[in-house]
């Protein structure tokens with residue numbers, strides 16, 4: 001009997017806790033890493049892959065995706081997990097909620113999640129899990145069973161939804177969120193969601209660290225007023241106008257409200273999602289020093305790190321919070337290099353051509369929000385990060401180790417014996433141009449069209465199986481649903 005199912009030879013290991021990248025062979029058995037050594041005997045393996053000196057990163061854990069928001073969930077599970085594998089992503093956590101879009105229904109998560117799992121299990125090429133948003137009052141009572149029975153210990157609040165909807169043209173919160181009985185999706189609701197989550201944490205001390213709340217921080221009132229100002233002002237209805245209609249101080253204000261509510265409700269595990277501007281990250285750092293007892297995580301997306309209102313491909317770059325002017329992108333990098341961000345995600349939301357653009361096509365206010373990007377997550381971060389002096393071991397920390405720890409993915413997140421053999425090989429001597437055509441996503445356009453990168457994911461392995469080889473998707477969908485925390 002052979003000792004390893006697979007040996008990957010000559011890989012430069014990128015580990016969050018090692019500043020130096022070391023050339024090693026990787027032995028994999030039963031889907032787990034079983035050895036890292038300068039030389040493993042190829043006779044001991046059923047299969048051998050020569051990495052030829054490429055970088056080996058722990059598989060990317062992209063903790064902000066949106067499968068099924070605009071398309072059939074089952075179709076997205078297939079195509080968007082394939083696109084994810086192209087970006088070195090081996091685990092995707094998708095936000096899911098009741099209301100319009102997604103499954104377009106209301107009611108308890110106990111009823112919704114079996115439907116979600118039926119549409120995704122057996123269809124994904126990467127491992128996956130979900131975050132759930134308590135929208136209805138009854139969802140707060142479901143928090144304990146969402147954690148224990150559904151394996152979802154992470155929750156979300158969309159701070160602006162109650163007053164603004166998804167695209168800024170909500171007919172009203174009742175119809176958009178499908179709220180019944182005069183319920184409101186407002187700060188009071190957010191407070192009670194936090195209290196519900198904190199109570200669940202207190203009742204589960206052994207897994208409390210893995211139970212957290214993520215917030216999309218923008219304020220409906222500010223964006224409503226500024227949307228009106230931008231409309232009245234007239235002029236181009238482009239990405240610059242969209243950024244003006246949802247100004248950075250709307251993010252900053254939402255962050256301070258979220259943080260104070262976390263303080264008031266004693267919920268310490270707060271994730272501030274996709275901060276897009278200098279004001280947003282500065283507000284988040286202010287809150288960190290004001291409330292040192294809150295265990296914040298701060299997120300930035302690859303889109304906000306590589307594109308601005310002038311470089312993205314027009315209306316294709318509409319997203320919430322918006323892409324910003326160049327000086328905000330520079331500020332995000334300043335803070336990323338200073339260690340102020342906890343992880344980088346894609347916020348992947350496949351929004352196909354026919355869905356994305358309104359009439360006229362270049363009117364940003366008529367377009368839908370969101371786009372894919374998981375396929376560029378690791379290559380773009382390595383490319384742009386290297387240029388700016390971000391060490392590679394920090395890339396591993398930001399894309400795998402920290403998100404795994406926060407979200408209870410205890411079998412993942414590091415190149416370490418005993419953990420799931422999830423990894424991505426990156427050719428850091430490649431130069432290529434992003435084109436939507438090469439993506440496995442069904443989106444068919446990208447706001448990053450024409451962007452030049454200097455690193456490419458060539459091979460991706462999920463639990464020791466090749467899911468991407470030489471840039472081609474391999475094999476069948478063997479991704480598993482991850483009931484979290486995974487060690488239970």
Ligand SMILES: [Zn+2]
Pocket residue numbers: 064065066095347
């Ligand atoms: Zn999102």
